[in-house]
Amino acid sequence: xKLHAIVVSCALAVFSLVVAGPVHAQSRMKACADxxxxxxxxxxxxxxxxxxxxxxxxxxxxxxxxxxxATGPAVIPAGEAKAGKGGGGREAARARxxxxxxxxxxxxxxxxxxxxxxxPKYWSECxxxxxxxxx
Numbered sequence: 001x002k003l004h005a006i007v008v009s010c011a012l013a014v015f016s017l018v019v020a021g022p023v024h025a026q027s028r029m030k031a032c033a034d035x036x037x038x039x040x041x042x043x044x045x046x047x048x049x050x051x052x053x054x055x056x057x058x059x060x061x062x063x064x065x066x067x068x069x070a071t072g073p074a075v076i077p078a079g080e081a082k083a084g085k086g087g088g089g090r091e092a093a094r095a096r097x098x099x100x101x102x103x104x105x106x107x108x109x110x111x112x113x114x115x116x117x118x119x120p121k122y123w124s125e126c127x128x129x130x131x132x133x134x135x
Contacts, residue, residue, distance in 0.1 A: 028058060028061070029054075029058070031057075032053070032054050032057035032058060033054075035057060036050055036053055036054070036057075039053075092135075093127075095135070096126075096127055096130045096131070096135060097123070097127070099126075099130065099135070100122070100123055100126035100127060100130065103126060104119060104122050104123075104126070
């Protein structure tokens with residue numbers, strides 16, 4: 001009989017943890033959304049987009065029981081993207097793609113693109129070249 005009671009109490013504890021996790025996350029997201037609405041109404045968004053604000057808000061634990069919203073997360077300056085494997089992050093890849101696109105259009109207009117060369121192959125070669133150059 002005691003074993004049955006222990007099993008039932010453990011099952012209830014696990015169930016409460018599984019259910020409480022998403023509820024807590026939802027309350028944090030709601031708290032962040034409410035904070036955004038307040039900031040937007042007061043024109044204090046400083047040109048920030050909601051998704052960026054939401055990431056910062058969730059990182060600092062807004063709405064978490066006992067969490068203080070007064071201190072924010074460490075912010076990486078815009079020019080210092082995290083460099084990972086293969087030459088950088090998403091911003092660096094986008095910058096390389098834009099630069100390669102400009103080169104592609106200029107070379108194609110000047111007739112310098114090799115016969116049979118298509119954008120995907122050009123992009124692959126240009127991307128490798130730019131990564132090697134550290135761009």
